[in-house]
Amino acid sequence: MAVPFMKKIILIVTAASMVYHGGLYQSYGQSAQDIRSYCPHSGEVASWFSEDEPRIAPGEDLFLMINGGADIYFEYGFRDAAFLSLKTKNGNAINLEIYRMNSPESAYGIYTFKTGLKGRPVDSGNDGWMEEYYLNFWKSDILVTLIGLDMEKETLKGLVELAAAIDAKIYMSAERPEVIDILPETGLKPNGITFMKGNLALFNQYAFDSRDIFKFNVGIRGEYDDYDLFLLFYDNPEESLMRFNSATEMLISNGLFNNHHKESILLTMKDKDGQQVAIKQSGHCIIIFKGHPEVDYLPVFEGLEKQIPH
């Protein structure tokens, strides 16, 4: 099939541009360059240097690097990783870990899994977040984790400076998954969102059951002052209803909850800590409220259901 001359030119320029910026994948928000190229060179950032080359872990080699810690990365979708130790002449030390995930959604997800509420925002990549002695940010399909091995001022400063240098090497960017916008903003704690892609992530948030009883495609958790919200998404309302019915049967019989009351597409119960748990099927979703028994979940559900695809 003949391609018009101008179209050919446009295709060539577009392809050349994509290759220049790191590869064809980048047009989809994915990076294709050698993951080691994101690591800062010795001296690139003030006094920080490394005596070693970055160690890389493609695919399942991640298990050799971090053993059982690798599972959660694979649940989110993992491609490869680079590890590098940096230090100063004064003996301060930082570990750098760069994980390339299957998609920006996966990178955002593992970022939300690894970061907690006790931190502060920093200006690095997307959602740069500094906690006691470590800093995480995500950008495109990349998660960057910097760990200070001490809490000295020079080390903490180095975390931010190194993060900025790595950020500048990642050309692509991506937005957070749109689905998180469904969560109500009022009362949502800073960095209070966890984006999940499987049961292991959910199990680490709250143990509904050790089995994968919900089998969701993606899920989100929002942490509020008096309660948590979980939204689990499915391809269509039929599937969410089927999963609701099978999951609630297991929740009634797994011995972890009491005071069950099921009515059509709503199950309420209490957990061993006396927290109220309400689960409802709605459109493509299963929505779950877990919180203080005196908080009325009905208005929360009503607000959510207006946002959920039906």
Added chain:
Amino acid sequence: MTKKINRRLFMKRGIALGAISLFGTSIFPGFTFRKKTIDLSVVKGSDYLAATRKSIELLGGMNQYVRSGSRVAILANPQRNNPGTFTSPDVLRGAIQLCKEAGAEEVTCLSLLREENWESTGLKQVVDEEKANLVMVDNRDESQFKTVPIPKGKALKEARIMNAFFDYDVFIDIPITKDHAGNKFTGTMKNLMGLNFSVSNRTFHKENWTTDINAIEHLDQCIADLNTIIKPDLCIVDATEFITTNGPFGPGQLLKPQKVVAGTDRVAIDSYCCTLWGLEARDIIMINKAYEQGLGEMDLSKVNISEVEM
């Protein structure tokens, strides 16, 4: 350095394994003459070396576990030098010193992880300074592992234990307790995966390499099964500073209870340690499984605990 297998000890262990197959008893049944007054010692203090020594003193002294001329194998956790993810060098130092003082002919740390991990965590320095040995086993070399049947195994029918393990007549398990994304908790029992062939360990996490609906429970059952054939003569748990999120690799939120916990009942020790960050033994599937298999006591009200603050 890779040690040659001592044929006499290997034969001795071979006979022990035969006994396992016939009677379902474990390797390293321990010395039968021990007089035990307490089940579990807990020592709190900022001097972790002193706390370690005190924890063993409370149990009646190291000579209850290590006799003159003993060859002692130690399994510590040199996971990574991220804060709160590896066994404290001072806890290891205390254990080695006490073994030597009890007359041990040889004290050797066994490891599937790289020497680099031992160096960066400061554990190699302790091994060298205390004149112990470090035996690194190549976790990609299948020939360095021996297949051991697990007669009482519910999910795991055989383990592949490093050959080097069979060179010793006393085994001391020295994990760090911490969070683990795979099953919420790691301590004495999960640490034993550090003796097993990595390829075999990976089936613990993902049965048949696929995500099974019971994958989390499968991991816990495999760990309990492994513990039916290997019983440490003594466990010394580093609960001084550890991560309570993003385990086992970190970085995560650090908790500093400054405690060393020692004893021989793995289920009791793990049941105690998980309470240090608000979990309960009943929340941890692995502990429940091990209890069901008769490996120890999970009801702490039935455990004689001696707690001391230094």
